[in-house]
Amino acid sequence: MFGCSEIIPAQPSGWTEIVPGVWKTIIGTPDRIDLFSTAGIKPAADALTKMGTREFPFSESDIVTEVINGETYLRFPLLKDEQIFGFGLNFKTVQQRGKILQLHVDHYGGTDNGRTHAPVPFYVSDRGYGVFINSSRYLTVYAGSAVRKDSPSAPEPLDRNVDTKWTSQPYSDAVEILIPSHGVEVYVFAGPTPLDAISRYNLYCGGGCLPPRWGLGFTQRVPTLYTSEQVEQEAEEFEKRGFPLDFIGLEPGWQSKSYPCTLEWDNKRYPDPVNFIKKMKEKGIRLNLWTNPYISPASPIFSKILPFTGSHTVWGGVVPDLTIPEAQNILLDQIERDQVTLGISGYKIDECDGYDRWLWPDVAKFPSGNTAEQMRQIYGLLLQKLTTDLYHQKNTRTYGLVRASNGGGSSFPYVIYNDYYSHEDFITALINSGYSGVLWTPEVRSSKTGEEWLRRIQTVCFSPMAMINAWSSGTKPWSFPDVEKEVKEYALLRIQLIPYLYTAFAKYHFEGIPPFRGMDLEEGFNAGVKMEIKNRNLNDNPYAEAIQKEIKDQYMTGEYLLVAPLFTGQTSRKIVLPKGKWYDFYTGKYAGAGEVITVTPGLSKIPVYVKDGGIIPMMKPALHAPVIGQKFDLEIKYFGSKPGNYMLYDDDGETFGYENGAYSWREIKVVIDKKGKFSGIISKAEKGKPDNVGKVTWKFMSVE
């Protein structure tokens, strides 16, 4: 209570609509550093204006804010059966109501407690609004889990002695958040649907990222000590065996020293980077480089950057204070000169998330005066922003990997990954990524059996990055001969789907719609959610904990595809089909409508369904994504029974020309004549706009 003490009036500065459907308020005295300013967001004002405005989703008096002794208290209302989603990259559940989280950038440790790679302080309600807390602190969140004495809807206490309805989690009517700071900026995003609120959030962050076309191909990361020769052999092996490959990831061994890093090539393993990169490019294969941000005394930039580093080291490496322009320039100058100008296509930015001792301690101090806590919350964002800007200056798109992100990062072309390896939880994370403006890959590293290998490959091919990460395992797509054929089929299917996936990402960029999304965002989906006490034996379950029963193992990919993975040991599974008719992606057969079906697809298939009227533009199987200027033929598949409509996106696939209008949207229509015959038409690209489509063939899959 002593020390510095202040009370700020309970009401915020008032809610200002800064662009249509987006409101902002300032409470107390916010920190100098926050998430949006760190990410340097450039709101897509036109797209937001096009979405139009809505009523402010709350009665302002229902929002309570206070600053007491240097801490900010926020409270937002929750209706009785309202569901909320988000709060970053969680792995166990999609619905977040009832949670207690401390949003804290960290390696995911197996519990949804807020410590994760992207603890984005953004949540979305099924009532169709979103709330974002623009803070760089560790936030403590009670997502409908704190019950106030004065709550008008406070639950009746029950007698646990005799009342079986007793619960350790009684009803709470609010989201409450504690911010260890004298103030904060808060944003509210309008609906009407939850997806609209997410789209507004993404658009406000500048729109989702648009990867280069090659980024949607297949990628393999090689063992850490591979030499350039071995990498070339690996690429040849892929070609010889007919496996697609668009980029290869080099792990720590490309650097002369790692953990901490020199950020320069190892001249034994990589004696001639220039020609190596050139040769690989000619083979149609780009290179991605692993790194972490800790600078080794053996690095050429060590002494230059030393004055701009934090008080503590990580494995003896110094930690650049990347909020300082000098530090930014020294780091960027090194990777630009040494790698990017040579044609390196992007980075895998490791060790910026935590796992505590794999990062600076909270007692560290930085020359900028930002606290270690703030630096930890924003560092992943900073690294993405700096490298994204570097590639932007070169008018070349990048697509990389990162271990940490946070609010405001939607526009960065980075996919989050980690060392956790639960296949089921990886899929739940993929679903949750769509609620938080981040991308996630359920990367495939190793497997105990061919079954596990194929199941993991099937899902990673329906994710933002189709990747095998063999840095330590040395696995290849063909490592399990018993499923090699099926693995190849899915790797090639991934390539065939590039036109569809690329368009999905374009919609992420221009409309804010996540390319990979949870079912709860799909119209006509209603699985509801139950709390269920699985184990009433208080010896085994002393807290009488209820488990949330919800759908967290199926998701939407792009506009029309519903993906329902199977996991090792499963031979059949239930799938919840939203309202409207759904069709089997492989056969076109009618699967069901607004119902729960049970399928037994066999090991060789991952169940995928298409919405009625769905149009899926596909390329021919190929070993690489089309490069700039390369035409590709389209086979347009149509599914269902009602007229279909689809907008196909196109641009050069590699530059930022699209920012200056160098892109096209082509309308694809499927109509049905009186005799029930299907026919399709595709509009021409506007004059002077990109058109990479060659021959177009049609396939009407409908089988009733």
Add this chain to the structure above:
Amino acid sequence: MFGCSEIIPAQPSGWTEIVPGVWKTIIGTPDRIDLFSTAGIKPAADALTKMGTREFPFSESDIVTEVINGETYLRFPLLKDEQIFGFGLNFKTVQQRGKILQLHVDHYGGTDNGRTHAPVPFYVSDRGYGVFINSSRYLTVYAGSAVRKDSPSAPEPLDRNVDTKWTSQPYSDAVEILIPSHGVEVYVFAGPTPLDAISRYNLYCGGGCLPPRWGLGFTQRVPTLYTSEQVEQEAEEFEKRGFPLDFIGLEPGWQSKSYPCTLEWDNKRYPDPVNFIKKMKEKGIRLNLWTNPYISPASPIFSKILPFTGSHTVWGGVVPDLTIPEAQNILLDQIERDQVTLGISGYKIDECDGYDRWLWPDVAKFPSGNTAEQMRQIYGLLLQKLTTDLYHQKNTRTYGLVRASNGGGSSFPYVIYNDYYSHEDFITALINSGYSGVLWTPEVRSSKTGEEWLRRIQTVCFSPMAMINAWSSGTKPWSFPDVEKEVKEYALLRIQLIPYLYTAFAKYHFEGIPPFRGMDLEEGFNAGVKMEIKNRNLNDNPYAEAIQKEIKDQYMTGEYLLVAPLFTGQTSRKIVLPKGKWYDFYTGKYAGAGEVITVTPGLSKIPVYVKDGGIIPMMKPALHAPVIGQKFDLEIKYFGSKPGNYMLYDDDGETFGYENGAYSWREIKVVIDKKGKFSGIISKAEKGKPDNVGKVTWKFMSVE
């Protein structure tokens, strides 16, 4: 950086020796509420003076302290191979160097991350000093795990690409602590040995607790909905079967409503508490009552206490602000009138540790103005202090159970317990309790097999509270007929050991020596500690984590006994014997000296060894501990080959008379004549001092 900002000079107010061997400093502006003031410690000045003084263990310039923008940074030096212990009730390791902890009162969740029932901010060095941070905040601790750029002993960075000596945990030369407060009080306790530092800490807290004699007997907690009749039958069953029993614990069902609590008897299950308690007392059995601090609207004190409660409820119960005298009095008045005056012997105070939603949220506010964080850190201490004082006013000792404690609690007669149930980790917790001034019971609840049941019973009989907690399992000591005989043997052995254990607690009280201690505190013990990478496969162990190899499954009980439990599945184990000769407790046979032995004791025995010259005063087997005024015969067992010396403590066993000198220390000596014949003598109690010893017999166990 904005909001309130202040920098306090880097050096503390200076270290003042407040009693011999105890130094204090004040940094910045400490919070109004801290641990020592909450516990209301009364330092045992005489005992501390008797220990004398020492040199301040640091060079003051090696201690760095700062207050920056409302946060306090502390740094204490660590020598190259220095080991540190403590930081509260950890479950996985004894040595704490290398840890990163956030000291945060909580249910232990299976990871040593600082969230535990007693996150005591006190650590002890094997160099013989202790450091205590007197803060009621969540403290972030880097216990030799943060490496500074400017450290004179900063480790050389290694190249992980090729150097197998690379480690994710490089050498750190400091303990660094971050306190989210404008200041803090810090204490340093002198040695010369680590045990001296711990003793000084305990004595400064008022000395360790001295339980009533009956508290060291055997206790059973009955199923939650038991009626007074069933409890009486249970007691008779114990007697009939010849199992000792000193007190029975009643679980939530004794209250008319629970979770939240009414704090009054249920008149159906307990129609006549007065006579019930009286009857049980006549049988020699006391009663302990479960409760938690959350007050039900149905409680008689609800409306009275309401004005002094926090903003949030727990399962609909209000949370008394127990830092406010009115709240204290209302609560104490109820339990005194309704229970204590009736003869209830003590309480089991549940749900004051957390598990988050089993406690108020961090966004709660309290009328005293203390934050929810501070209340959480001190609430267990408060509940112990208030009830301890209540019994003290009645000049009757109590001995109870509590879920949460913290620094300053050494003198409270409470034993910590929880819902976690790893037998191995329970023993490590027992060891760690001795480093933190708290007591811990590895309570027995249920078991899958007779083997597990017996192994758990064997260890709980060598712990501060020999308890079966059957609140949910309904188990009895005889639940596993295949081991009933052995269980009874150990329950009776527990009773026989009361004179020895009681003296051990007297030494805890008068000299600060923990009755249950880790081996590292034992002279001549040197097992060292290694870090070992168990799994070098980076797929399974991506962080290349090293596991600490140390002795965490054997411990000292009282002055002479070394206890080395076996766990389910084990048939043999290694035991590290400190320097000097050690003897088998059961046979007196020589076991070894300063060496590692391997034993195969069979299921019926828990290995126990006695130090050379050890004297163990034992009672005859009995069903109850001696009551006030009751004489008991002694069989004094002697072990070894060299003259023995022991001080036996005695007092009335139930009142606080010992605080006014009503106690005695009687010297027991064993001498060896020229022929090698042993003989023993016990001194008389001083005139007018307690003497409850009847007939004394001797047993010289030595068999070389």
